[in-house]
Amino acid sequence: MPRLAPPSPRSGFIEPCLPSSAERFPAGPDWVHEIKHDGYRLMARRDAVGIRLLTRNGHDWSSRYPLIVEAVDRLKVRSGLIDGEAVACDENGLAVFERLRLKPSGKHIFLYAFDLLELDGQDLRREPLETRKATLASLLRGSLPGLRLNEHLAHDGESVFQHACKMGLQGIVSKRLGSRYRSGRSKDWLKFKNPAAPAVRPKKSGAESKRGCFRGERRARRNAR
16 A cells, blocks of 8 residues: 655645746747646655655645555656646546546546656756656656656647647647756746636626635635645
8 A cells, every 4th residue: 555655745845837828839849838737736756755745835635636646656766756737537538627626536536747856866857858758758658547648749839729729628838848847937838728718718707606616616726736
């Protein structure tokens, strides 16, 4: 059985890199693009202390997501720190935040991993993006269902974005090749949101119960992200 870390929420916490909003898609071969899934931002840390799933604010949610914990525990590493998004998908394979809110725990939630900050005691944040992603892909090859690679596309950003919108996805994040991993808001990561996605489009005014539900969803997002 995986060994969870004792309660010390901010132990091993590193502030995540956050994408900046942008109006224009970056052009040229120096950028790759990833699907922006609608979920909770999480970092999976494994070390001698145990396994922790740390939210954007440093809270440990390892007790909520046993499928992710099990997958991290089975990786063939001594230690590591993986950045990603915890999601729950619908029958079409699309990440739906409402499923996380209604069922905040369980074996239907997995981690879309998109970056690797540490591996076996080595700090990888100074390594270029493409090196970190290649190492992550190798690490996750053959991993359990609780960990899945969020693959990138090297096509032009606008085409990737339009395709994401047609599929009903939340949007994309464009990342600059050669960039280091820096905590906080970064111009090396740019986000473009699908205006028709449920998490993006404005909510219509309605009954107080609906407004309360929306406020609860916003609070849950802030606590995790």
